[in-house]
Structure formats: C-alpha cells, structure tokens
Amino acid sequence: MTLEVGNIVEGTVVNITNFGAFIDLNGKTGLVHISEVADTYVKDIKEFIKEGDKVKVKVLGIDANGKISLSIKQGVAIIPKRTTRPADVEWSGQDRKKSGGSNSFEDIMSKFMKESEEIMSDYKKKQEVRTKNRRS
Known part of the structure; x- marks a missing residue:
C-alpha cells in the first residue's frame, strides 16, 4: 500500500x-x-x-x-464501548414464561414510566425540603 x-x-x-x-x-x-x-x-x-x-x-x-x-490510535478499529444489552429487560421472552404473565412492550414501558415518576417525585420532595431549609 x-x-x-x-x-x-x-x-x-x-x-x-x-x-x-x-x-x-x-x-x-x-x-x-x-x-x-x-x-x-x-x-x-x-x-x-x-x-x-x-x-x-x-x-x-x-x-x-x-x-x-x-x-496509532486512529489506525486501530474502533470497538464499541457497550457490548451488552440492558440487564433489566430479557429480550428472549424467557422471563415471560417464568412470570406467567405477558411482558409486552406496553407493559415494560408502563413499568418504566411508573418507576421514573416515583423517582422524580422523591427527587422533587427532597428539593423542596432543601429549599425550605435554606429559607429558614
């Protein structure tokens, strides 16, 4: 070459x-x-x-x-840093069989949204407490 x-x-x-x-x-x-x-x-x-x-x-x-x-660093192939899927979601459908229920996309998304709302609610409460303590 x-x-x-x-x-x-x-x-x-x-x-x-x-x-x-x-x-x-x-x-x-x-x-x-x-x-x-x-x-x-x-x-x-x-x-x-x-x-x-x-x-x-x-x-x-x-x-x-x-x-x-x-x-040298540009001469080597770039290897993606993330090579695994998220551990929380079993994509093969195996965990549907174990739980006996259906884990459709909608079910998974609903669970995610519920957990996210709970986390955000806790975060907002903590922020309010901090704000009140600073004003006191």
Missing part, C-alpha cells in the same frame, strides 16, 4: 522519544506524536509500545519536506 493521507499501514517502531515514536514504513520513517498513541492520557509512551513492535498506523499527513505524521 502506498503512503497517502488517510491510509492505514503497518510499520515497525524503530525509536522512542519522550515526545513520540518513530515508525519505519518500508524504508520511510514517520512520527507518531505522544498524543496519537492512545485514547487515554499517555505519560510514558514506553508503557504502550516498545522498539521492535509492529503497529498499524494511520497516515495523518505528509508535508512538503517529506515528514510523515502518523497516528
């Missing part, structure tokens, strides 16, 4: 500095700035990568002097 902005290519970490890592891309060298190593704060880049590691990087830019800007 050619080195073009937006492409994801594989390279080898050849040098690590306090501001980033230099990546060999089949004879050309690019820089991954420390801010482009991970989605979290990176204090020590050596906690994330080491020399000799094979990494996938996204080409962010190539300037007129031939300097190549790279990103």
Whole structure:
C-alpha cells in the first residue's frame, strides 16, 4: 500500500522519544506524536509500545519536506464501548414464561414510566425540603 493521507499501514517502531515514536514504513520513517498513541492520557509512551513492535498506523499527513505524521490510535478499529444489552429487560421472552404473565412492550414501558415518576417525585420532595431549609 502506498503512503497517502488517510491510509492505514503497518510499520515497525524503530525509536522512542519522550515526545513520540518513530515508525519505519518500508524504508520511510514517520512520527507518531505522544498524543496519537492512545485514547487515554499517555505519560510514558514506553508503557504502550516498545522498539521492535509492529503497529498499524494511520497516515495523518505528509508535508512538503517529506515528514510523515502518523497516528496509532486512529489506525486501530474502533470497538464499541457497550457490548451488552440492558440487564433489566430479557429480550428472549424467557422471563415471560417464568412470570406467567405477558411482558409486552406496553407493559415494560408502563413499568418504566411508573418507576421514573416515583423517582422524580422523591427527587422533587427532597428539593423542596432543601429549599425550605435554606429559607429558614
């Protein structure tokens, strides 16, 4: 694959500095700035990568002097943070059989609305008490 902005290519970490890592891309060298190593704060880049590691990087830019800007965090596939369904609702219908009743969408929604109204009512009561205490 050619080195073009937006492409994801594989390279080898050849040098690590306090501001980033230099990546060999089949004879050309690019820089991954420390801010482009991970989605979290990176204090020590050596906690994330080491020399000799094979990494996938996204080409962010190539300037007129031939300097190549790279990103490791943009070079990996984005994994959704939420991979499970809510635990309160059993979507397979198994809990209908256990309870002996029907758990239609309307029933579930009605239960949700009732619980929400109760929670909001409690919240409003607490707010009123706080307001009265401040005025006293």
